[in-house]
Amino acid sequence: MSYSDSHLRDILKRTKVIAVVGVSTNPVRPSYYVARYLDLKGYTVIPVNPVYAGQKLFGQTIRADLSEISEPIDMVDIFRRSEHVPEVLDEALAHLPKLKTLWMQIGVEHAQATVKAEGAGLNVIQNRCPKIEYQRLFGELRMGGFATGVISSKL
Template sequence: MDDADLKAILKRVKTVAIVGVSANPVRPSYFVARYLQIKGYRIVPVNPGLAGQVLLGETVHATLADVPVDVDMVDVFRKSEAVPGIVDDSLARWPQLDVIWLQLGVRHDAAAAVARARGVTVVQDRCPKIEYQRLFGELRMGGFNTGVISSKL
């Protein structure tokens, strides 16, 4: 997937279900959820161990089937072996789902093929927070050369 496609995803998505979110603020799933929320996305936390609790101002749901709102993207913080079930649950809950995003280190080509066959965009082994920062010029603050020119003449 090229940068233009990633940028288009990050511009059009508004509501993100975060599967495997943690309440621990030092865990990547927590700070990605918090970052996306700060950037204006609505996050919908999903974690059976935290179900019913409030995290970042949102009620945590046990499963995707329990989520009472439509989402544009499902962001997966689970092991690759869990992806087929998450894809199936996502497609059952939201037949018109736009994006399934698998976090860094998470890949499942067969499950991705199932989602793509249903018209869903799949991003694997990437982080939306990192991609947002890279594509919208924020990583430069951390000393990274993003390849994005942000100064204007």
């Protein structure tokens, strides 16, 4: 998939509330540190994982599934295997009327779910990470993943 920087930037700028499906409470798991990063950047992160339902993470109660969310959600970020995307999408469409974006993490793609989501008016991003894209697009990382801070031997 190829997405323009302006498209990704627009999504990240307009998004305020993100449901992270498949989040872990283990700080070494990518789903944890991506959700934590997004929380630190000012997004409201609603964690979703039936294994940890009822526990607290980033000041929010972890929900078992998307049907338990009452607040308006702008984006669903999926940390599940590709074969689970259709069920996550169906649940999102049924319970999140304000949803604007379905975002699939690195390694997660589903062509049929993408067609269905786009047909429902959603923006769909596949095989990308919002943390990496945020860092790249807002000056924290270059495309290769390196920090953009200037390193100089000058005193």
